[in-house]
Amino acid sequence: MGNTSSMLTQYDIEEVQVHCNHTFSQQEIVSLYQRFCQLDRSNGGFISADEFLSVPEFAVNPLSQRLLRMLYGLNFKEFVAFLSAFSPRASLHQKIEFIFKVYDSDSNGKVTFNDMLDVLRDLTGHFISEQEREQVLTDVLEEAGYTKDSLILLADFVKVLGNSDLKLEVEVPVD
Structure with a gap:
């Protein structure tokens, strides 16, 4: 193979x-x-x-x-x-674990404020200012019970996203 x-x-x-x-x-x-x-x-x-x-x-x-x-x-x-x-057959936990890995760019098992800010920067480009990005992220973290200094673990992602209906799916064409 x-x-x-x-x-x-x-x-x-x-x-x-x-x-x-x-x-x-x-x-x-x-x-x-x-x-x-x-x-x-x-x-x-x-x-x-x-x-x-x-x-x-x-x-x-x-x-x-x-x-x-x-x-x-x-x-x-x-x-x-x-x-x-x-895959539509992937569990919610598998999808959350994937999302966590996207944020955890250094693969240390922890996501920092700056890690999340980097992803937000990638997603928003020049459409919002750095100050607006930081404020949005600070507000989201506070709403979820975290601060800028929190180290977010996979278990935290599971806790926050565990009741969501993630639609992280791609159809594989079969001949």
Whole structure:
């Protein structure tokens, strides 16, 4: 499975299904593998930053640079696990964990005010001022019971978002 020029075996498909908690059907995994192979133009078994940025929807995403840090060097099995948060069959906890990882850019298990401010900056660009961004974030944190000095953990994300109806889904076309 490391070399994208090889075909997926039934064992490979089942192994990927287990690795991604059965969030994708076998047909969806085959479709994702075909797409992975199309993107892996160098046939290196992983998709480079340039190859990811060749996908227009990814390139224009304001969080693309953050996502690239999460995607860099992933093989096919890890790629599917990454995408599993976008499956309609993914649990709310899996979706929240993905969102937490987007904010936790240094992967230390903690999200700071500045981490959240960086994401907000990526999302808003020049549409609002830095002072407005800081005020909005301060207000949101206070409403959730946190301060600018709070270190937010995954459990905090779960507590705040655990009752939400997150629609973090992408349809995988199946041939």
